[in-house]
Ligand code: GNR
């Protein structure tokens with residue numbers, strides 16, 4: 105099932121997500137819904153909070169359009185080590201549509217997590233996987249990629265999305281605001 109995306113400035117995006125307590129069929133169904141929503145958007149990653157569910161869970165698929173899907177599910181992910189080397193990559197976010205900016209993060213990370221079978225796993229990631237894991241794990245802590253930009257840039261984006269939400273208020277049910 106494709107679920108509606110939560111968009112800036114909805115305060116839901118600032119919630120700190122709670123750990124997953126058990127990996128069962130309901131949770132696997134949620135993972136499938138997240139993947140379906142991500143593929144539909146389309147995006148390369150999605151955190152549960154982006155569909156309004158404050159659980160520490162995210163999905164990533166970095167396969168290209170001409171390749172078969174390569175879905176990854178990360179439950180209760182934790183960054184246990186970061187590389188020394190920084191890396192700058194242009195990022196976007198399904199919760200901040202049509203806005204892109206360069207963000208500097210560690211180029212490599214080691215992440216411990218639980219997979220969809222409930223097994224403990226560890227991944228040493230670099231490149232796009234490292235960037236994406238850090239972007240998604242930020243979401244679990246209520247952090248957005250615009251928080252890594254200058255205050256000027258961040259405020260410009262927040263103001264623009266606040267105005268869009270106010271304008272849409274007449275048509276759609278009210279969107280809550282957060283600064
Ligand atoms: O689809 C997405 N693309 C992307 C590009 C660069 C760095 C991070 C991302 S994640 C984003 C989907 C999203 O918003 N995940 O939370």
Ligand code: NI
Nearest residue numbers: 196197198199
């Ligand atoms: Ni995002």
